[in-house]
Amino acid sequence: MPNENSYEVAQRRSDEIRADLAKHPGSYTMLTGDRPTGRLHLGHYFGTLKGRVELQNLGVKTSVLIADYQVITDRDTTEHIQENVYNLVIDYLACGIDPDRTMIYAHSAVPAANQLMLPFLSLVSEAELQRNPTVKAEMEASGHELTGLLLTYPVHQACDILFCKGNVVPVGRDQLPHIELTRLIARRFNNRYGTVFPEVDALLSDTPLLPGLDGRKMSKSYGNAISLSTTPEETAKRIKKSQTDGERLITFDPENRPGVSGLLSTAAICTGRSEAEIADEIGMGGSGQLKALVTEAVNTYLEPIRARRREIEQNMDFVKDVLHEGNRRANEIAEATLGEIREAMGMVY
The missing domain is CATH 3.40.50.620 (HUPs)
Known part of the structure; x- marks a missing residue:
């Protein structure tokens, strides 16, 4: 038993x-x-x-x-x-x-x-x-x-x-x-x-636990998190600065490619799609295309929350x-x- x-x-x-x-x-x-x-x-x-x-x-x-x-x-x-x-x-x-x-x-x-x-x-x-x-x-x-x-x-x-x-x-x-x-x-x-x-x-x-932008656990102390109160511009800057690797082909491989995989997981949870599907779509587009997609996914998802936040902050x-x-x-x-x-x-x- x-x-x-x-x-x-x-x-x-x-x-x-x-x-x-x-x-x-x-x-x-x-x-x-x-x-x-x-x-x-x-x-x-x-x-x-x-x-x-x-x-x-x-x-x-x-x-x-x-x-x-x-x-x-x-x-x-x-x-x-x-x-x-x-x-x-x-x-x-x-x-x-x-x-x-x-x-x-x-x-x-x-x-x-x-x-x-x-x-x-x-x-x-x-x-x-x-x-x-x-x-x-x-x-x-x-x-x-x-x-x-x-x-x-x-x-x-x-x-x-x-x-x-x-x-x-x-x-x-x-x-x-x-x-x-x-x-x-x-x-x-x-x-x-x-x-x-x-x-x-x-x-x-x-x-599933959402990893941070570097593939490690998302944490304020690691500086790898996107706060709900972050502006769209700051979000774009943070994602752009996140570390990936030199390989052009985008694949989902959390163990060997934590940075790329962390970004794919973020895009997946914000769009309701799978990491593999997003990776296939980007293919040889490299980390630049991946980061642009993640930025858009996060900012689109957070937009209504941020709008309510700005309203509440005024009161x-x-x-x-x-x-x-x-x-x-x-x-x-x-x-x-x-x-x-x-x-x-x-x-x-």
């Missing part, structure tokens, strides 16, 4: 949920979010944003967290954080997140949700925290020492998911250990004090109102959940 925490079981459960979402959207509460460490890019859009809008439009209860406290898990400054937070809200709205149907809120503005950390930390051992592979990966990627906040990062994520009784979380395969720990915390709390929290499942993304009062209202709603939900926890633990005085 396969282990409950295996990828195969998680994938099967995810497929079952995906099939049921359209029939019973009201049975699901979804939470997802982003750290405000910079601008959102094409990889974020196809990896998560597009899916969030689809779930919202199906009628799933959706919440989007701006994880400002998590910025300091592996950084020593909060410089530009306010600007980054507001830009996240603008990107969300431009991509189709509707604040009337989706709660957008910030970590630091919801004290009751963060207070769940105290009982939750008593439910996990240090060894369980040390074993989490994503914490190790985060630490290695940032080159930062292991802070107490980074070590307990998965517990903080459990607070984010469980304060609103989230039962589905859209994640990639690498984030599954966080879902496993959240499920473990919920079960241990329910077993110890009485049932308060639901079972939590991963909704695994079926979108910062609205952007702030969206966040204030999301924070208010999140506080209401968090206070109610904290009340249930106190009741279950016999801590009502």
